[in-house]
Amino acid sequence: MESYLNQNFDVKAKHSSEEALEKWRNLCGVVKNPKRRFRFTANLSKRYEAAAMRRTNQEKLRIAVLVSKAAFQFISGELLITCS
Incomplete structure (x- = not known):
């Protein structure tokens, strides 16, 4: 078969x-x-939905990481200015 x-x-x-x-x-x-x-x-429509959801979750995670990096840089920059 x-x-x-x-x-x-x-x-x-x-x-x-x-x-x-x-x-x-x-x-x-x-x-x-x-x-x-x-x-x-495989349910093809569900497969497409899962791929779209995976892409949106990855984009949200990427944005969260960028925001946290920017916040960390801002805080560390503030500390350097106040310490010197």
């Missing part, structure tokens, strides 16, 4: 491309009990 999928649909068992998975799902659109059939197949 795995070789058939690789030959005809270019769907690997793990780490398939989004295009290949989307093509596979579109071709197998009318099946009996799709929730059961596709329960181990």
